[in-house]
Amino acid sequence: MNKPFWTKWRHLMFVLLVPLVTSGCGERYLVLNPAGPVARIEQRLIILTIVMVLIVVIPVIILTAVIVARYRDRPDRTAPYMPEWSESKVLEVVWWGIPIVIIGIIGTFTVRDTFRLVKPQLPEAPLTIQVTSLNWKWLFQYPDQNIATVNYCKIPTNRPVEFVLTSDAPMNSFWVPQLGGQEYTMPGMAMRLWLQADKPGVYFGHGANFTGKGYAKMAFDVVATDAQGFDQWTKQVKASAPPLTKQGYKNLTTKQDIVGKQEFSSFPPGMFEADIRINGGMYMKHQLKEATD
Incomplete structure (x- = not known):
């Protein structure tokens, strides 16, 4: 007795239907x-x-x-043979x-x-945020506001944001799926990525490049709020958060622990640019050493 079609192919049908049924789960479809x-x-x-x-x-x-x-x-028919067809x-x-x-x-x-x-042809001056990928955390510096955060950043809605990206650790990749594509972070280099949020919300971000045992936890939030809320937040950070010192930054770079969200009311001037120069010099020395060995 022949089995019904759905019985013979039920395993294949299950494989095809599962992605459709679970399409709203998780962050994979952001x-x-x-x-x-x-x-x-x-x-x-x-x-x-x-x-x-x-x-x-x-x-x-x-x-x-x-x-x-x-x-x-x-059995009832043989496929036609056409030897003259080329x-x-x-x-x-x-x-x-x-x-x-x-x-x-x-x-x-x-x-x-x-x-x-x-x-991009930007309608207004963008908000600049300097981003440094570390092991295994993200440091966000606001040069115009002179504040910094770890593992989250806040941006105003309906305003372009220029992310300037580098790394003080292995090469990584900065990605906020709902706001735009990814851009690499590399030691000694400054990459740029323009993004913008049209509505308030908390947008999931993650490193899209494998960097070691803490990679899976290397996530961050991009919090979008209106302009007034962003200004209030910057003032609150300036008033209540501790400053980020050179020693504090060194602790962030040397300690490979997975840390939570942090805020800093200030940071040493030129720290981001100095980091690029130092890492760029170390990279060039490494390349020259490899070339001469």
Whole structure:
């Protein structure tokens, strides 16, 4: 007795349905829930790419099933044998021409939007936040406000934010999925990433580059609030938090413990720039040593 279709294929159906049922769980789909203009542009590129790829993938899947069903050997029929057939100009044009057009469309929109995000035309002066990835924590410095935080930062809504990124530890990657794509943090270098939040909220951020045993806990929050709330917060930090001294920064860099959120009412002038120069010099010495060995 033949089993019903769903009985024979129940394991495959289970595998296909589980992602759909659990699609609202966890943080894995935050990239598809944008909360700012940069993330929305990147979401459009993702959707465009998926649609363009499906133009190729769906016909290939359908044709594979048709070819297998039509040309397979069966007891009541033998697949036709055509020894004189060698090529088809029409098919050659189809399976070369369509992918070329698709790559051209994806490439055009990707290059256009990438340059827009790398060198954005900002309507107003951005808020600058200097970010340093450590083991295994994140340090955020506000040069204009002269305050600093660890493992969280606060930004005003509807205002562009320029994150200037470096590392005083192994190379890492700064990523806030709902606000935009990731950017690397590297010792001795200053990378830039422009993001913006359109609405208040707490946005999940994480290091997207494996850096050791504390990597899994290397998360941070980006708290977006209105301009008035941001100003009140900066004043509160200035009034109540302790200063970040050179020794305090050294403790952050040398202690590899996973720490919680911290606030500092000030930090030594030029600390971020000095860190880049020091790490950059150490990197160059390392490269020269490798070249001469």
